[in-house]
Amino acid sequence: MKGMTVVVKKTTQLIAGLVFLYGIYIIIHGHLTPGGGFAGGVILAGSFILLILAYGSDFLHLVREEAGTTLYENLAILVVLVLALSGLLLGTHVFFLNWAPKGVAGELISAGLLPLYNIFIGIEVAASILSIFLALVIFKEEITK
Amino acid sequence: MELAISVIVGFMILGALYAIHARDLLSAVIAGGIVGYGLVICFLLLKAPDLAIVQIVVETITLIIMVAVVLDSSREEAFTKPDSKGYVTAATAIVIMAVLFYFLVVSSASLDRLGEGELRMSQSYIEGAVEKTGSVNLVTGVLFDFRGYDTLGEATVLITAVLGVLTILRIKGKK
Numbered sequence: 001m002k003g004m005t006v007v008v009k010k011t012t013q014l015i016a017g018l019v020f021l022y023g024i025y026i027i028i029h030g031h032l033t034p035g036g037g038f039a040g041g042v043i044l045a046g047s048f049i050l051l052i053l054a055y056g057s058d059f060l061h062l063v064r065e066e067a068g069t070t071l072y073e074n075l076a077i078l079v080v081l082v083l084a085l086s087g088l089l090l091g092t093h094v095f096f097l098n099w100a101p102k103g104v105a106g107e108l109i110s111a112g113l114l115p116l117y118n119i120f121i122g123i124e125v126a127a128s129i130l131s132i133f134l135a136l137v138i139f140k141e142e143i144t145k
Numbered sequence: 146m147e148l149a150i151s152v153i154v155g156f157m158i159l160g161a162l163y164a165i166h167a168r169d170l171l172s173a174v175i176a177g178g179i180v181g182y183g184l185v186i187c188f189l190l191l192k193a194p195d196l197a198i199v200q201i202v203v204e205t206i207t208l209i210i211m212v213a214v215v216l217d218s219s220r221e222e223a224f225t226k227p228d229s230k231g232y233v234t235a236a237t238a239i240v241i242m243a244v245l246f247y248f249l250v251v252s253s254a255s256l257d258r259l260g261e262g263e264l265r266m267s268q269s270y271i272e273g274a275v276e277k278t279g280s281v282n283l284v285t286g287v288l289f290d291f292r293g294y295d296t297l298g299e300a301t302v303l304i305t306a307v308l309g310v311l312t313i314l315r316i317k318g319k320k
Contacts, residue, residue: 026198031280034194036288038299042202049206073307077300084293096293102279111279117289117296124300128307129206136210139314140217 003056012054019047023126030118031111037118041125048130057137069134073127076120083113083120150187157183170220174211178204195284 003009026033027040087097103110160179167173181204188197270287278286288296 031282031285033282034284035198036195036282036285039195039198039202042199042206046202046206049209053209070307070311073304077304080297080300084297096290096297098278098290105275105279106281111281111286114278114280114285114289118285121296121300125303128303131307132310133206133210135310135314 004054008054012050016047016051019050020044023047023122027118027122028115029108030122031114032106032108037121038125040118041122042129044122044126045129045133048126049133052133052137057141069127069131073124073131076124076127079120080117080124083116087113146190150190153183153186153190168222170215170218170222171212173222174208174215177211178208181208195282 023040023043023046025040026035026043027037030036030040084096087093087099088095090097090099098112098114100112102112105111109115157180160176160183164173164176164180167176181200185197185201185204188194188200270291271283274283274286274291275281278290280286280290
């Protein structure tokens with residue numbers, strides 16, 4: 001896939017970082033404001049897709065990146081599963097038990113384990129959507145060869 | 146608000162109909178986008194910003210992927226003449242639609258108004274959710290605390306989708 005014109009490249013350079021930061025904001029404030037792991041993860045993947053579309057597929061050395069995204073995806077879902085299982089081992093032995101201290105409702109660090117679930121689900125969603133997109137791009141490159 | 150939602154749903158139906166009948170595939174894909182973005186406005190009007198954020202981003206990304214696919218292909222839909230089998234299929238579809246519409250009209254008299262019905266379960270979720278989960282955003286509280294199993298299932302669906310895509314699209318491994 002070839003890159004686009006210099007106007008698109010410059011605009012992408014200015015915007016992509018902001019989109020990435022907005023995704024992180026949505027994920028971290030998932031237990032306070034609308035949004036959460038799923039929404040923020042898709043926004044994170046969107047910033048990478050913007051970069052790949054604007055700069056072409058040579059920009060990111062794609063084959064290696066795809067291996068990275070699948071690794072992050074599997075590790076993130078594993079961490080979510082371990083967090084859920086930790087509720088089974090501690091406290092009243094319930095799967096998905098929120099055993100950590102709740103803190104003051106409305107503060108950034110509160111709600112026990114929910115922010116951690118949000119963060120790792122966000123990583124998982126971003127990595128899986130990005131790896132689907134990269135798989136399509138790599139497929140096209142290999143077919144045109 | 147019901148009027149606004151009705152107008153938007155009407156536009157969505159028009160867009161879907163045009164997407165089916167358009168000869169140019171690019172305009173069909175963009176008309177299909179009307180459905181997604183109309184759904185975003187419906188979610189906002191029904192006070193569901195969480196869903197609206199997810200829907201608008203996912204719709205944009207799928208639209209980009211579909212446009213890229215269409216620009217790579219021939220852009221024109223292959224036209225096939227309907228044969229006798231096609232007429233039987235169309236007649237069956239119309240009959241099933243009529244039956245379903247009849248039952249919808251009959252049962253809609255006993256349904257609650259849109260967005261105003263209250264279940265016993267949802268009532269107990271809403272009351273005291275902040276004390277139980279510690280999360281000010283009720284949707285996150287339900288997603289990761291009350292309904293943790295559902296979220297785990299959703300994440301598993303994503304993993305399975307990625308596995309399927311990577312399995313189908315791998316050319317090097319097949320050789």
